[in-house]
Amino acid sequence: MSKRTLTEKGGRLFRATIIPIIVLVVWQAFSSAHILSPIILPGPLAVIQKWWAYLLPPLPRNPLTESWLSWALSGELPLDAFASFQRVIVGFLIGAGLALPLGLLMGANDKIYRLFNPLIEVLRPIPPIAYIPLAILWFGLGNPPAYFLISIGAFFPMLLNTIAGVRHVDGIYIRAARNLGVNQYQMFVRVILPAATPYILSGARIGMGTAFIVVIVAEMIAVNSGLGFRILEAREYFWSDKIIAGMFTIGFLGLGIDTVMTRINNHLLRWHRGIDA
């Protein structure tokens, strides 16, 4: 590696980190000046300390019953993060898994579209949060109402994008495929479906984002674990440092999920023009 690329790399790292570092320094200076009580706004050092304590295993390892890995992940934070992550994935798979076939049908068939569209137009603007009372009435407390709410959050973006994707397939591909002699099944599977994937995948990404918002809300109401539950619980004890540590964990988990989704998208759409690398 030449000197030049090294400095370029350093420059990029500098530009990426300078603003967060300034924010942290100002924040720390502000809290060190004791203008506000640490219950209202704890400093970043206190938050990091709390985050570390939240991350570490609560008990020493029992070599007889625990492996190193399960011990290392036995802290409150890893368990919460895993619980939230698992709810997002299950809820997303249910919601997107129902939306995809319905969206494909509605996109491909005008009759089915006209049959379902009015209902969807009415249900779509209802925020998933508004389903909370019904979710609890129907499913009680625990994971089922959380899955229900998350899947509603993932369902509509996925459905609408799938419909749009199928309906907006460029006519030139249809013409070329008919000319090459496709039958109806081949047209759908080998032309319409792949042509619609950019829309479908962006629906999946938006759906995942919504699912992640809904999981935090659902955990504040229906369950006793997960990051959403933990920050609400911390408020009851005035542990502001733990609230903020939990919020940053939510941020990093969301960023991680979105990065993985983007990677998958970029791989599946490597044929597509104008992709962000």
Add this chain to the structure above:
Amino acid sequence: MREAVRKDNVMIMEAPTLAGRQRQDVQIKVEGVHKRFGTAEDAVTALKDINLEISDGEFVCLLGPSGCGKSTLLNAVAGFSPPTEGRITVEGKDVVAPGPDRGMVFQEYALFPWMTVRQNIAFGLELQKRPLAEIDERTEALMHKLKLQDFRDRFPKDLSGGMRQRVAIARVLALNSPIMLMDEPFGALDALTRRSLQDELLRIWAELKKTIIFVTHSIDESIYLADRIIVMTYRPGTVKADVRVEIERPRDSTRAEFNDLKKYLTSLVMKEQERFAEDEGKLAGLRG
């Protein structure tokens, strides 16, 4: 030159379904074809009483200004949009739908962007559920023929316009269709790429004995390529002239006979172009 091409020919085998095809003198017949778009009062007559007979192996150019219905006629032969009146038959059978016996090359390439070069070329054969070995062999041969072998795993977005059109031609050749329909295929290419693809097309045509209907608005291109040039009138589209090009190939655009024909065709086409321009002016006036 001819001999070398023949040897090369061995790589492309006739598909079994077409092996016993009866070569007929008149292969494509267009009888009394009218095409109207729109309804009742504001209907536009795109084609009016077109009658054509195209023989097996003929290279025919449809020449005319924008709006003369040359693409409409090509689409009717392809089966994309049936005529309002009249009849089109290919080898005695009515054209009712698009099909792989009439492979089409589009100006906008129409390659499937999610498929690599190889997959695009193989697609037509896969649809016909040919044995894998045969698909492989034919696809490889076509990639060599069109100098695409180094690009087999590229996606269309990473190819130049000329390369894309080579893939589109290979995709149609893979079908082994006796007829190739080409809708201004080289219209978007630069002059040099265009010339090399024209030469390539002539080579392929001579070798594989395809019937080609080629739509263009370039007079030079039509003289360079065609056995026969059909000049069409501007709205409604009718056949204005049916000109046989007797110049020996390869044709030299600086020769006198080329130029004489060019002068003649230019006078025919420009009259239609003027009518087209007049209409455009009127429309602009209406809008302004």
